[in-house]
Amino acid sequence: MGKKQMWWVIAGLIGFNIFTLLFFLGRPLSGADDEAVATIGNESITREDWLQEIEASHGKDILSALVDEKVVEQLAGKYNIEIPKEEIDRELLMIKTIYRTYDGQTADDKQLRRQVKHQLALEELLTRDVVVKEEDLKAFYDQNSGSFNIPPSYHVSQIVVKTKEAANETIKELEQGSSFAALAMERSIDEFSANKGGDLGFVSEADGRLDRSMIEHVQNLKVATWSKPVKSAEGYSILFVHEQIPGKKYSYDEVKSEIRRQLALEQMDMPASAKPFWDEADVDWFYGDTEN
Missing domain, CATH: 3.10.50.40 (Chitinase A; domain 3)
Structure with missing residues (x-):
């Protein structure tokens, strides 16, 4: 579970930063472009200055995250991939209680649920053609069953x-x-x-x-x-x-799909990224190349 735990820590931090910036970038201007968002003595920083700096510093990452989300959403529909609510609920509990990348000040449940659903759908897309033997899945659970318990x-x-x-x-x-x-x-x-x-x-x-x-x-x-x-x-x-x-112990059947994805990703030895699907989704974006 260590490899996946590390992914969640990194993804949680990146996701929070991206979705926070998306929130600010997506807010409608409540007046002229030269509306002041801060004043320093006689000088001011306008909303336009602020948003231009955000776009210059983070614009490519934010747009890339939006493209990834749409790519995964469309291809999940194409391949009839649906993530059960129970799996999303379990991952949310794991993040809160074991990985501890969540607290009430950094993300709300709706935002975090959206990120979890996206990640699980991406993992299903990446591993949909990978075969993992049943005995390997069961052996992994038997050796790591404690990792699926929530205190x-x-x-x-x-x-x-x-x-x-x-x-x-x-x-x-x-x-x-x-x-x-x-x-x-x-x-x-x-x-x-x-x-x-x-x-x-x-x-x-x-x-x-x-x-x-x-x-x-x-x-x-x-x-x-x-x-x-x-x-x-x-x-x-x-x-x-x-x-x-409350504490919870998950059975083998409840976490079997999670184990399959994890072992399949380890077999593939590749990062969990939506970029391999950009060509299939026919992505054409502001920055030109899709080798992002």
Whole structure:
């Protein structure tokens, strides 16, 4: 699973950057092209300046990603490739809980689901003619079954302060309506999470990122609630649970298609790219060549 895990880390980061840029590039101009998006003293940066810089720096990558998406969509239709909802749901859970490339600040479920569906359809296209023996699929599952298990996981944020008094004061402010993320950035002494509004992403007892006593407090919290002050190595922590995911063990039949794609790609020894299909899809684009 390591090879695929690495792909997801890279693809998640690239995908987020591309789709974020697509969002900004796709926004309609809300006025003249010289609308200011930033001012520095008496000088300003216009929306046109901004978008031109984005296009110059990232335009080819963004357009290439859009072409790839359409190529995969069209050829998946041509070859009757459909990705079951259950497979997309499973990959989303894996990304959240095991690969941890997702948190509430970097991508929403709709965007991530779109990327997952695209990637699985691409893998099916690339490997549709590759034969993998049933015994090889079963052997891989037997040797790696633990990799297909999702531990109970929790999307957690924290605020860490030095004293119990400071923790109680923070809780009072939360009860009065203050933002958890804002308070974490303002006063948490854990710099790593404070910079992200206290967000730790998804944690589990298995990954060891929180000690057992902290995990026990998290397990007893309802979603969208915070804890009382919890003694920690740095002082006192206030924990907040955004989402809980129950543990899940996937059977061989549930992950057989995923294993087939993975072993087929390893046999082919090639990157999971849509570029080999551009000619078949008759791509003609702004940058001319299709050897992108």
